Amino acid sequence: MSNKKGNVAHFKVRKRKVNKLRLFLLLVVILVVVYFVMSALKIVRLNNEKAEVEARNTKLKETIEDLNQELDIINSDQYMERLARKKLKLVRSNEILFILPNLRTNEEDEEVGPTDMAQQEAQEMVEARKAEDAAKAEEEAKAEEETKDSDKKSEDESGDESKKDDSSKDGSSEGSGDSDNSGEASGDKDDGGQDD
Secondary structure (H helix, E strand, O other): OOHHHHHHHHHOOOHHHHHHHHHHHHHHHHHHHHHHHHHHHHHHHHHHHHHHHHHHHHHHHHHHHHHHHHHHOOHHHHHHHHHHHHHHHOOOOOOOOOOOOOOOOHHHHHHOOOOOOOHHHHHHHHHHHHHHHHHHHHHHHHHHHHHHHHHHHHHHHHHHHHHHHHHHHHHHHHHHHHHHHHHHHHHHHHHHHHHO
């Protein structure tokens, strides 16, 4: 009997070791799953941040482009000339300057400073340049479309000519009966022209 008790005790000890091993493996699996879930969440968060940063980057690039266009306009000779004519009342040698009475009140002059006017003028010039660019792009698109349409028409015409060539070959191989009918048809046309 002591042998049986020893086997039972040994079996219980072994079962405890197996249970501890299973528990350890279960904890390892849980830790691995938690690690992967946390990593997946971090990846999603980073992708969202990346999208936000890219959107902000795009906006900043557009702003930089607009500011560069505005700077080009402000540094242009045309803008400098307009500003000198307006603010400094400068004229060319062959021009006469007429000074008209100022109809605006002093309060209105204070509200719109020289930098505001310069910004407004620059903005107007930027918008004018954008409109010109849009018109050029539209003209180029129309030209491309017309080119494609003309290419299509020429392809269609060449396809029609090959069909006509095929039909004329078929008509000549069918025999002289068809050619007699075609002659009669052309004769009818000629007679119609002589009667008038």
